[in-house]
């Protein structure tokens with residue numbers, strides 16, 4: 001691998017200045033995606049700018065209204081074990097805890113997971129049901145994006161060249177119960193074939209359902225959410241699974257792999273709803 005400059009700013013302004021100072025400079029956090037791309041020759045940055053020592057990107061802040069601001073440089077291990085995130089957003093704690101193996105989770109950050117924007121990235125369906133928002137800082141100052149604005153296409157987000165993702169904002173979810181289910185070839189250290197995130201609040205009369213790895217962009221499945229409004233019971237859970245299957249087919253089309261994937265979509269969505277509502281034990 002060619003030698004390249006490695007810079008580690010300790011303030012946000014310094015990071016933005018360094019990124020703007022020369023072309024081809026690239027942000028790195030855990031490096032678990034970027035270093036693989038460099039080794040495979042898909043990326044060749046002139047210099048790496050490590051953003052993990054910047055205070056704004058670290059830790060979890062509790063906001064006045066019960067919402068959380070999660071630093072983009074938090075690793076999946078930190079997210080999985082943080083008590084405030086577990087209290088507000090257990091679906092995200094579980095999604096981060098399902099990433100790779102412990103060595104990967106100790107290095108890999110949530111910021112890298114979302115900016116890399118892979119369709120199989122495990123946190124994306126969780127962030128969709130949480131209705132998360134994204135804060136960036138760059139030459140034009142701070143910007144805030146909704147999830148629809150942030151993810152543009154597979155592997156492409158709204159984060160511009162020279163911009164740093166600083167925080168992920170997670171609104172409070174009072175009275176809601178959460179479930180995350182990952183389907184992969186192996187139980188551990190495997191990329192998702194399907195991820196399902198559900199947040200349900202029968203008293204509030206709403207549910208949010210999103211799937212990852214089978215759609216080009218993270219997003220909620222409204223027809224599945226509507227199906228649950230019929231009763232938040234086992235029949236509605238099954239109907240939600242069927243609605244999710246129809247939605248995935250309508251977006252992704254009849255591809256050979258769909259014969260295997262679609263039954264898994266309906267059954268995993270049904271199971272995740274049952275788990276979130278504690279209708280019976282789900283393994």
Ligand SMILES: Cc1cc2nc3c(=O)[nH]c(=O)nc-3n(C[C@H](O)[C@H](O)[C@H](O)COP(=O)(O)OP(=O)(O)OC[C@H]3O[C@@H](n4cnc5c(N)ncnc54)[C@H](O)[C@@H]3O)c2cc1C
Pocket residue numbers: 026027028029030031032033034035036051057072073098099100101104107108109110111112113114115116120121122123159163164165166189190191192
């Ligand atoms: C063996 C292995 C197993 C894996 N298993 C899984 C898995 O099960 N589930 C899963 O979802 N992923 C998995 N991954 C992928 C990877 O670990 C995650 O996507 C991880 O969260 C990336 O974070 P990072 O900090 O390492 O990102 P990096 O590689 O450092 O960066 C990734 C991209 O994001 C950009 N970036 C990073 N931070 C910022 C920021 N704050 N602002 C702006 N841009 C930024 C970088 O420039 C780069 O383009 C796996 C990877 C490996 C090697």
